[in-house]
Amino acid sequence: MILQARQLLKTRDLVWAWTVRTLRGRYQQSALGWFWAIVQPVATVAIFSVVFTRIVPVDTSGVPYILFSYTAVVPWTLLASSLTDMAMSLVQNMNLVGKIYFPREVLPVAALLARLADFGISFVLLIALIMIYGVTVSPEGLLFLPLILLIQLALILGLGLGSAALNVFFRDVDPLLKLIIQIWFYASPVLYPETLVPERWQGLYFLNPMAGIVAAYRDVLIYNQLPGDYLLPSALISCAILLIGYWFFKRVEFQFADII
Amino acid sequence: MPPVLRFLNVTKRYNLGLTRTSLPAIVSQFARQALKRGDESANGKKYHWALNDVSFDLEKGQSLALIGPNGAGKSTILKLLAKITNPTSGQVEVNGQLSALIELGAGFHPDLTGRENIYLNGTILGLTYKDIQKRFDEIVAFSEIEEFIDTPVKRYSSGMTVRLGFAVASCIEPDILLVDEVLAVGDASFRQKCIDRIRALLNNGTSLIFVSHDMGLVRAVCERAIYIEHGRVLHTGTSNNVIELYNQILEQRRKEKMNRSGESAIDGGEAEITRMDVVDSAGNSVTETFGDQSLEVRIHYTAYRDIGKANALVRIYRSDGLSVCIVRTHIDEFSLTLNKGEGAISVRLEPLQFFGGMYYAVAWLMNAEDSDGFASGASEWFEVKNRVAGREAQEAAFEPFRTWSHAPKALQNSTQTENVKLP
Numbered sequence: 029m030i031l032q033a034r035q036l037l038k039t040r041d042l043v044w045a046w047t048v049r050t051l052r053g054r055y056q057q058s059a060l061g062w063f064w065a066i067v068q069p070v071a072t073v074a075i076f077s078v079v080f081t082r083i084v085p086v087d088t089s090g091v092p093y094i095l096f097s098y099t100a101v102v103p104w105t106l107l108a109s110s111l112t113d114m115a116m117s118l119v120q121n122m123n124l125v126g127k128i129y130f131p132r133e134v135l136p137v138a139a140l141l142a143r144l145a146d147f148g149i150s151f152v153l154l155i156a157l158i159m160i161y162g163v164t165v166s167p168e169g170l171l172f173l174p175l176i177l178l179i180q181l182a183l184i185l186g187l188g189l190g191s192a193a194l195n196v197f198f199r200d201v202d203p204l205l206k207l208i209i210q211i212w213f214y215a216s217p218v219l220y221p222e223t224l225v226p227e228r229w230q231g232l233y234f235l236n237p238m239a240g241i242v243a244a245y246r247d248v249l250i251y252n253q254l255p256g257d258y259l260l261p262s263a264l265i266s267c268a269i270l271l272i273g274y275w276f277f278k279r280v281e282f283q284f285a286d287i288i
Numbered sequence: 289m290p291p292v293l294r295f296l297n298v299t300k301r302y303n304l305g306l307t308r309t310s311l312p313a314i315v316s317q318f319a320r321q322a323l324k325r326g327d328e329s330a331n332g333k334k335y336h337w338a339l340n341d342v343s344f345d346l347e348k349g350q351s352l353a354l355i356g357p358n359g360a361g362k363s364t365i366l367k368l369l370a371k372i373t374n375p376t377s378g379q380v381e382v383n384g385q386l387s388a389l390i391e392l393g394a395g396f397h398p399d400l401t402g403r404e405n406i407y408l409n410g411t412i413l414g415l416t417y418k419d420i421q422k423r424f425d426e427i428v429a430f431s432e433i434e435e436f437i438d439t440p441v442k443r444y445s446s447g448m449t450v451r452l453g454f455a456v457a458s459c460i461e462p463d464i465l466l467v468d469e470v471l472a473v474g475d476a477s478f479r480q481k482c483i484d485r486i487r488a489l490l491n492n493g494t495s496l497i498f499v500s501h502d503m504g505l506v507r508a509v510c511e512r513a514i515y516i517e518h519g520r521v522l523h524t525g526t527s528n529n530v531i532e533l534y535n536q537i538l539e540q541r542r543k544e545k546m547n548r549s550g551e552s553a554i555d556g557g558e559a560e561i562t563r564m565d566v567v568d569s570a571g572n573s574v575t576e577t578f579g580d581q582s583l584e585v586r587i588h589y590t591a592y593r594d595i596g597k598a599n600a601l602v603r604i605y606r607s608d609g610l611s612v613c614i615v616r617t618h619i620d621e622f623s624l625t626l627n628k629g630e631g632a633i634s635v636r637l638e639p640l641q642f643f644g645g646m647y648y649a650v651a652w653l654m655n656a657e658d659s660d661g662f663a664s665g666a667s668e669w670f671e672v673k674n675r676v677a678g679r680e681a682q683e684a685a686f687e688p689f690r691t692w693s694h695a696p697k698a699l700q701n702s703t704q705t706e707n708v709k710l711p
Binding site: 041042044045046048049052053056057124125126127129130282285286 | 302367370371372373374386388395397399400404407408411412413414415416417
């Protein structure tokens with residue numbers, strides 16, 4: 029596996045070229061271009077803000093709801109959009125997979141990186157919001173930020189590689205994945221704080237790695253505190269998912285060209 | 289030195305679809321496949337044997353053509369070489385960097401410009417950005433698309449796309465180059481350029497695997513060939529021999545279809561065509577000529593016994609496989625007697641009247657009844673050029689001598705006639 033990871037490192041130029049291709053393809057013929065990267069999370073937050081401040085107020089421990097939800101919606105959008113893109117990445121490029129050999133991981137990884145670029149843009153807006161609302165952010169907390177992102181990327185990569193490979197064999201994966209993401213959204217503390225979940229369910233609740241990841245983003249970025257112990261199960265589960273997803277992908281990749 | 293490429297008893301089997309579609313059946317079948325457990329021949333599944341016990345190897349700098357009808361297994365061999373798919377059994381060894389020219393433009397994104405696609409396609413083929421930067425100008429020059437380099441590829445003609453694809457794939461200077469039936473799209477001059485390029489790569493030590501139905505191209509670039517049918521290698525040899533065998537097989541099939549009795553087979557041993565030349569009126573060997581020139585096909589033979597009355601036929605093929613003409617001694621009432629020893633039989637085509645294109649000649653020595661051939665041979669490739677540039681080759685086969693006339697009704701007496709030789 030280390031050897032294969034090194035192989036992937038060698039093909040980083042291809043990963044880069046494919047990422048650029050994906051981004052160009054997505055934004056070239058659109059008037060708003062990169063602006064679309066923020067439209068999705070901003071629109072989501074706008075809807076939530078109306079519902080959860082005017083209609084059903086949610087206790088956010090003093091943080092403005094817009095900031096509260098945007099902090100979670102940005103990483104959530106990264107997860108949801110990159111997983112759907114990754115799942116389709118092999119199937120959509122079957123003509124290439126069936127004709128030329130190159131490391132197959134490139135396609136899902138580039139799909140993820142292209143969404144990571146969107147994430148970067150919407151993250152800039154997040155920083156702007158944090159500054160506008162004058163939230164204090166501790167430097168120690170910021171040190172955790174790359175770690176949290178890494179845990180999230182491990183989770184996405186594992187799930188994305190697995191579903192990309194499985195989608196080659198069963199196209200049911202794509203609609204099924206969209207359904208799962210929808211349910212998963214409500215099972216993660218995006219709209220509401222994780223403290224709303226009853227104490228006795230908390231252990232079970234944090235088996236959802238996204239619960240820990242979202243809570244950690246909030247702790248670090250808007251609550252000026254370090255992530256709690258809850259991040260550990262998220263990290264372990266994410267790494268396990270990455271290993272399983274990658275193992276499965278490598279296991280079946282030689283069948284891709286035959287199935288298509 | 290070990291061969292750059294080796295196929296050892298390779299078999300490739302495809303499943304012909306899932307036979308059951310219920311969810312539990314698929315899941316169990318899929319789990320078995322993924323984990324490679326369980327009895328593979330269960331469920332009476334149907335298989336397609338794309339390759340069956342195929343072995344061959346290729347040395348550094350050698351070129352090998354894969355010849356055979358559609359569905360014979362040629363593309364499967366290329367896929368196995370390119371590591372796109374794995375053999376069911378047997379061994380595929382590849383020692384060196386491999387570049388595949390299998391479907392041109394497969395790695396092109398229509399919305400990206402030529403420049404961006406060069407980088408994209410280059411990295412797919414295994415180059416780094418730096419490698420591509422170094423070769424960028426060369427690629428652009430070779431593909432002749434300088435003016436359109438910043439135009440999206442979706443606006444390219446198919447010819448431009450092919451040129452760009454070939455330029456990128458061949459600039460890699462790979463150890464092994466796979467070329468699959470892609471050069472047919474380009475025009476004659478670009479094909480010639482590709483052939484020159486492939487030859488230059490061969491001289492520099494690249495090995496070539498070439499798949500084409502264009503026997504002229506095969507002759508032009510390949511020393512050796514293998515003939516494949518139904519996933520089995522039926523014949524291996526020099527490309528001229530294998531092509532002749534292929535033509536014989538096609539001819540034989542055609543005859544069988546026409547329900548003719550009397551088999552056509554080469555006895556062998558009686559005589560041999562040692563060489564075939566294509567020469568001009570001065571007797572010099574020709575690689576390029578014009579349609580208004582004369583051309584002589586010379587068949588050098590060695591007869592091992594007194595054969596007596598015999599016949600010869602010369603057939604000229606264009607590079608796309610079109611049989612342009614057949615001339616036979618018995619139809620022309622030319623009497624031919626072959627005695628033991630060497631000799632040369634010539635037929636002069638004057639003027640040639642061929643339209644621009646690449647051609648080659650094959651010849652057969654036939655028995656007195658003109659029913660069986662006992663020796664065959666083929667010439668090198670020669671090109672017929674058009675006198676006036678700008679006319680695409682292979683839009684026509686012939687450029688006949690001609691006379692135009694025009695008779696307007698009002699002036700019936702003064703018919704305008706002008707003799708025109710070939711332009």
